Amino acid sequence: MAFDLQEQEQIDSLKAHWNQWGKWLVTGVGCLAIGYLGYKAYAMYQARQVEASAAVFVSLEQAMGAQDLAKVKQGAASIEADYSTSPYAVRAAFLAAKAGFDKNDLTYAREQLSWAATHAKETALVSLAQLRLASVLMDQKQYDAAVAQLNLAHDPAFDALYFDAKGDVFSLKGDKGAARDAYKAALAKLGNDASNREYVQTKLDALGG
Structure with missing residues (x-):
């Protein structure tokens, strides 16, 4: 199919524009896609972290109910080491501090409250x-x-x-x-x-x- 001179000039202009900017557009779209996928992956990771820390927190509460300070310490240490940014971490420190205080382990209670004061966001x-x-x-x-x-x-x-x-x-x-x-x-x-x-x-x- 033949193009007249004006159409051919428009086509040539579009080709030149694509050659100049097309690769950048493709790269930009690719970066946006990668960024979105990265965000989704991070959100999923955060959700899994919260879920896992919640499970440990439940076991810590059970240990509190049983007045088992050793298991309380184990649960608190696990959350604070592996899920320190979880909303359950500071709550665990408060519970562990109370457990220590109730058992007259004031040094441990002090350590847990110091951890809570340092890591709490609110x-x-x-x-x-x-x-x-x-x-x-x-x-x-x-x-x-x-x-x-x-x-x-x-x-x-x-x-x-x-x-x-x-x-x-x-x-x-x-x-x-x-x-x-x-x-x-x-x-x-x-x-x-x-x-x-x-x-x-x-x-x-x-x-x-």
Whole structure:
């Protein structure tokens, strides 16, 4: 089939355009396809990781129910080593810390709470881990370390709890003035209808207000 001169020029122009850009277009489409497949593969991998960590977490909960600290430690170690980015990992650390505390293994409880504070992504969980770690340190009579934990940045929603805990630490240290100041700060952060307001007030009154 013959083309007139104008049609032939258009065809030649299209050929030249393809020669210049066609390979880049093919490469670009190929890269997009590879990227999409990679994303899907990663999503599937993440889903499998969560599923596997959930199974280990269930076994950890069962060990908690049986008060089997050895199996709790085994389950927590497995999740933290193999599935540290799973949402179950920090939860496992909290459970393991409680199991250790209940069995008076304060060193282990401290290790687990430190792990939780380091690996938690949510500010509230970091704050809770720090608060509980301070409590363990108090039980170990490491008062300065407990205060250091309570001086760390935390979610403002925990302010009252942190001040209350500071009051407890200073009271144990025998620093009544600092304890009173901390309890007063806790009361200032608590609402009038807060369930623990009366308890904090009682501790403040015991120090002479």
